[in-house]
Amino acid sequence: MSQPPPPPGQPSRGDSPDPEKPEETPNLEKKEPGAQQASPSQGETPQQPAQPPSGGFGAPPQPPAGGYGYPQQPPSGGFGAPPPQPPAAGGYGYPQQPPGGGGGYGFPQQPPQGAGYGYGYQQHPGQPYGQGPGMYPTAPGYGPGGPGAPGGSGNGKVIAIVAAAVAIVVAVVTIGIFLVNKDDGTEARQDPKTGTNDPGGDKPASTEGRELFKIPSPKLSEDETASVTGAWATDKIFAKSTLNGIIGMDAASGKQAWKISLDGQICAAARQSTDDGKAAVITAETKSSRAKCNQMAVIDLDKGKKLWQETMPSSESAVTLGMNMAIGKNVVAAKWIGGSVAYKMSGGTPLWKSQSGGGCEDEGFAGGEELMAVVQCGSYGDPKLKVQKLNPKTGEANWEFDVPKGVQTARIVSADPVVIAVGAGSSTATDVMTIGDDEKLKAKISLGDNKYEPGCSTGVESCTSIVVDDDYVYLPSARHQGDSASTNEIIAFDINSGSPKWKSDAGEKRTIVPVRMLDGKLIAYKKPTYDAGGQVVAVDPGAQGKQELYMRHPDDSAEDENNLGGISLREPPIYQNGRLFLHQTLISKRSSTSYGKYLGIGFGAQ
Structure with a gap:
């Protein structure tokens, strides 16, 4: 079907950057027209982040402007990011003040009087979701006379696109003058008794951890920033993007194993890698500040080799804004404002x-x-938003969920089972929904008034602080005052009903975040304190959240584990083969922000 015309005076999203040079029609089209057509990412106007909570390490600096692949809106919560702004008062599913009692912060025992289904979690038997009294409030700008309507004050998505374009142009000019540091300067930390670190395994060989390596950030000039998006781990290698390249660290020896030079800056990277250690990135075609981001490349992480590189279609456009890519079913798919494409790995x-x-x-x-x-x-x-499971060979939808009316944004948290985070009347995530195989809503968990920190930014795959298994949705609560210092908990919500079942505490002075599921247990990271290193724990769902210490980082690593020393903690940790890796995607030497001293740090057992 054809795209409806935009409001008067506004360009169509499909308009070519040069009206006299329309984009060439591709010769490979999906079999189901309109099932997958490219669009701007979320249409969200960039916002300034809230001031981080005071006290403790791990709260990030104000993020510098833009950069390839860097979200224009800071994460809401997440690993050290400030909590989201509260949604507008009222509206379906927004909770009232949490009740007191022994349940603890973020863990309601029963709804307050009169709160009904509007408190904390909802399931709506017998009522059409998103209809009548239960519908979400209409997003600002979507009503009659609003900015998104004819005769309004302009379209928010167009404004967001223009703002993002300006930010990225600035970032491109800045990044274009950077050079890869010839001296890699990586710092390997070897055990003096063995010469290598632990042999790995799902559980570390010892609870006493040590620093395996540090990857120093490239040298930047004053007031410069650079995006270094992309980090992956296999059983053998931790790989981290750098300026115009990727560095691979041997996880056993802590030494640099390889370095791949790329044609230009990495513009986007898939979060996933395949079971056999393949990762995918999009790079600029040259190191020039004016280079287009149109090169798809696949990397073998264990071997440190670039397997192939292809020029993506629609190369006449900048192929920069709204860029996103993901790997699923051994296929890598990429999207930008103006198109999308998929390749076999x-x-x-x-x-x-x-x-x-x-x-x-x-x-x-x-x-x-x-x-x-x-x-x-x-x-x-x-x-109208839809969430789809795709046939990777054709791009056609073979499963589809219609997101309720009034939802402005949708982010995919988990593909199996399907869990999404939505913004109701807001670009900020306000609710988490669990969806059944029958393509119908099972439960809704309301994030409430800054009670939880899902770690969602603007991207479709950006909710980095939520972990899901077949039984539970694991959400970290917001940081709050404990007996003597700030703390938080992980709350386990039943995936079928949305009701909270148990919680697992971080402990005084600590903040805990979910990382991944492994062998039926939730791996979680406890952030460092002022004077003690971080910790890796395994949370047992079968024992109501009982924790087992997997690895305690040395106390002298505390400074390196937080933003004042080297890592911003804005990106989620990676836990693989008994080792934990911290990394970041944006480095800066601006006078108003902390300079990220390290691209990545690895920890393993002594």
């Missing part, structure tokens, strides 16, 4: 591709057990 010609102009457009992809997409259909003034 083994390379070759595109499996499918699309351009703007249909009735539906891709908001972005998510990977893992499935290849998924968030798709927006309809007009600017009345958008």
Whole structure:
């Protein structure tokens, strides 16, 4: 179907940057027109982050402007990021003040009087979700006379795109003058008794951990920033993007194993890697500040080799804004404002591709057990969001969930089971929804008034602080005052009902965040305190959240583990083969922010 016309005086998303040079129509189209069409990422106007909570390490600095692949809106919560701004008062599913009692912070025992289904978690038997009294409030700008309507004051998505374009142009000019540091300067930390670190395994060989290595950030000039998006781990290698390249660290010896030079800056990177250690990135075609981000490349992480590189379609456009990519079912899919494309991880010609102009457009992809997409259909003034599981070979939807009316944004948390985070009347995530195989809503967990920190930013695959298994959705509560210092908990919500079942405390002075599921247990990271290193714990769902210490980092690593020393903690840790890796995607030497001294730090058992 064709794309509805935009409001008067506003360009279509599919408009070519040069009206006299329209984009070339691709010769490979999806079989279902409109099922996957490219679009701007979420249409969110960049916002200034809230001031981080006082006290303790781990609260990030104000993020510098833009950069390839860097979200324009800071994460709401997440690993050290400030909590989100509260949603507008009222509206369906927004909780009242939490009750007192022995349940603890963020863990309601029973709803307050009169709160009904509006408190904390909801399931709505017998009532059409998103209809009548239960519908979400209409997003600002989507009502009659609003900014998104004809005769309004302009479209918010267009404004967001223009703002993002300005930020990225500035970042491109800045990044374009950087050079890769010839002296890698990586610091390997060897055990003096063995010469190597632990042999790995799901559980570390010892609870006493040590620092394996540090990867120093490239040298920057004053007031410069750079995006270094992308980090992956296999059983043997931790790989981290740097300026115009990727560095691979041997996880056993702590030494640099390899370094791959790329044609230009990494513009986007898939969070996932395949079971056999393949990762995918999009790079600029040259190191020039004016280079287009149109090169897809796949890397073998264990061997340190670039397996293939292809020029993506629609290369006449900048291919920069709204960029997102994901790996699922051994296929890598990429989206930008203006189109999308998918390749086999083994390379070759595109499996499918699309351009703007249909009735539906891709908001972005998510990977893992499935290849998924968030798709927006309809007009600017009345958008309709869908979450789809894709046939990776064709791009067609073989499973689809219609997001309730009034939801402005949707982010995919988990592909199997399907869990999404939505923004109701707001770009900020306000609720977490669990979806059944029957493509229907099972439960809704309201995030409330800054009670939880899902770690969501603007991207479709950006909720980094939520972990899911077949039984529970694990959410960290916001940091709050404990007996003597600030602390928080992980709350386990039943995936079928949305009700809270148990909580696992961080302990005084600590903040705990979920990392991943492993062998039926939730791996979690306790952030460092002022004078003590971080900790890795395994949380047992079968024992109501009982914790087992997996690894205690040395106390002298506390400074390196937090933003004042080297790592911003804005990105989630990676736990692989008994080792924990911290990393960051933005480095800066601006006078107003902390300079990220390290690209990544690795920890293993003594």
